Amino acid sequence: MAAKTLYGLESLLAEELQQLGAQQLKKGNRIVHFVGDKGFLYKANLSLRTALKILKPIHECRVRDENELYRQFEAFPWEDHMHVDQTFAFDAVAFGAPFTNSMFVAQKMKDALVDRFRKKVHRRPSVDRQFPQLRFHIHIDHGRCTLSLDSSGASLHQRGYRSLTNIAPINEVLAAGMLLLSGWKGQSEFLDPMCGSGTLLIEAAMIAGNIPPQLQRKHFAFEQWPDWDPQLFDTIRFAQQDKITAPQFPIRGFDKAPSAIRKSKDNILQAKLDDYISVERNNFFFSEKKEDSPLFLITNPPYGERLEADITTMYAQIGDTLKKQYTATDAWLISSNMEALKSIGLRPSRKIKLFNGKLECRLMYFPVYQGTKKIHKINAEDDAR
Numbered sequence: 590m591a592a593k594t595l596y597g598l599e600s601l602l603a604e605e606l607q608q609l610g611a612q613q614l615k616k617g618n619r620i621v622h623f624v625g626d627k628g629f630l631y632k633a634n635l636s637l638r639t640a641l642k643i644l645k646p647i648h649e650c651r652v653r654d655e656n657e658l659y660r661q662f663e664a665f666p667w668e669d670h671m672h673v674d675q676t677f678a679f680d681a682v683a684f685g686a687p688f689t690n691s692m693f694v695a696q697k698m699k700d701a702l703v704d705r706f707r708k709k710v711h712r713r714p715s716v717d718r719q720f721p722q723l724r725f726h727i728h729i730d731h732g733r734c735t736l737s738l739d740s741s742g743a744s745l746h747q748r749g750y751r752s753l754t755n756i757a758p759i760n761e762v763l764a765a766g767m768l769l770l771s772g773w774k775g776q777s778e779f780l781d782p783m784c785g786s787g788t789l790l791i792e793a794a795m796i797a798g799n800i801p802p803q804l805q806r807k808h809f810a811f812e813q814w815p816d817w818d819p820q821l822f823d824t825i826r827f828a829q830q831d832k833i834t835a836p837q838f839p840i841r842g843f844d845k846a847p848s849a850i851r852k853s854k855d856n857i858l859q860a861k862l863d864d865y866i867s868v869e870r871n872n873f874f875f876s877e878k879k880e881d882s883p884l885f886l887i888t889n890p891p892y893g894e895r896l897e898a899d900i901t902t903m904y905a906q907i908g909d910t911l912k913k914q915y916t917a918t919d920a921w922l923i924s925s926n927m928e929a930l931k932s933i934g935l936r937p938s939r940k941i942k943l944f945n946g947k948l949e950c951r952l953m954y955f956p957v958y959q960g961t962k963k964i965h966k967i968n969a970e971d972d973a974r
């Protein structure tokens with residue numbers, strides 16, 4: 590099988606897979622290949638925090654041109670994998686000669702599938718691009734084709750706790766990836782001082798409580814497969830549920846915008862995590878860490894994309910606030926604004942390259958302890974590849 594992920598999260602995903610019990614792991618570019626059985630496929634869909642999709646390959650072949658592609662897949666026994674009354678869609682990724690147009694490949698595959706059914710049963714299944722019952726994935730790399738079934742359906746970043754928002758929310762898989770990269774396990778108090786809709790808070794609580802991220806999902810694509818085994822799924826779901834524990838330390842969020850506080854409260858309730866997470870309207874710059882106990886702080890501040898007034902001053906204030914009001918804090922921050930990041934004025938001890946959507950970002954680690962000094966130049970090396 591193969592699990593897809595975001596840039597920079599491949600090693601984390603491989604670790605997650607290994608911990609769940611996957612065999613023969615092989616990392617690629619935004620993908621990890623592995624071996625597992627049907628029960629493992631269910632478990633992986635329920636529990637992986639850094640996977641976007643889990644694909645199950647069903648056919649591999651080589652093709653030289655579009656005619657051969659059509660012929661090979663018109664001869665493929667599609668009826669073993671779907672019923673004529675089920676709706677379907679194709680995702681295609683094609684690169685390297687002779688195929689460079691993914692849309693064209695998806696179209697050819699659809700024609701081959703439909704024609705096969707027409708010949709066999711004189712009827713054809715319908716395409717549903719938005720909510721297909723079965724989603725196939727075709728990957729062509731220089732003529733080497735892998736046809737897979739998408740076992741997840743809607744992308745696994747959709748955890749079900751977040752509804753539409755006008756706040757710029759971070760992708761849930763990216764949020765979980767940032768937390769795991771930073772070593773968050775629930776070991777101390779937690780603060781996101783610019784929490785927006787609360788994604789980092791919710792993902793942090795789920796990690797701290799060992800809560801599978803897809804426990805609330807109503808529908809997985811594998812439920813439409815001919816080999817769907819609801820009893821096996823329930824056994825696995827209950828076993829995963831049994832591992833849940835209560836987070837040991839408070840998880841708190843601030844935001845200065847009342848709308849963000851309303852939104853984050855809604856999302857926390859949806860995630861059923863209101864016993865462990867609290868949010869309050871607060872301006873980070875006027876806040877202060879009260880106890881000497883260690884604090885884990887992680888945040889996704891505005892990047893200046895919406896032309897917020899003087900973003901450089903804001904980042905300088907973040908640095909000042911951390912240094913003067915947040916001693917004994919492990920602070921992590923993600924931003925795409927490399928210029929503004931320099932004005933934080935603290936020396937990062939790690940810099941990790943990630944992408945927030947299309948924006949190239951750095952996740953930076955600032956350990957803030959007694960004696961941490963403000964600096965004016967940042968020259969730490971990237972540990973990004």
Ligand SMILES: C[S@@+](CC[C@H](N)C(=O)[O-])C[C@H]1O[C@@H](n2cnc3c(N)ncnc32)[C@H](O)[C@@H]1O
Pocket residue numbers: 756757758759782783784785786787788789843844845846849871872873874889890891892
């Ligand atoms: C990019 S959004 C965070 C999005 C969040 N990670 C999510 O997934 O929804 C940045 C947030 O910082 C908040 N903010 C900006 N300046 C702040 C300050 N001084 N104190 C607290 N919150 C602030 C904004 O109101 C906004 O909600």
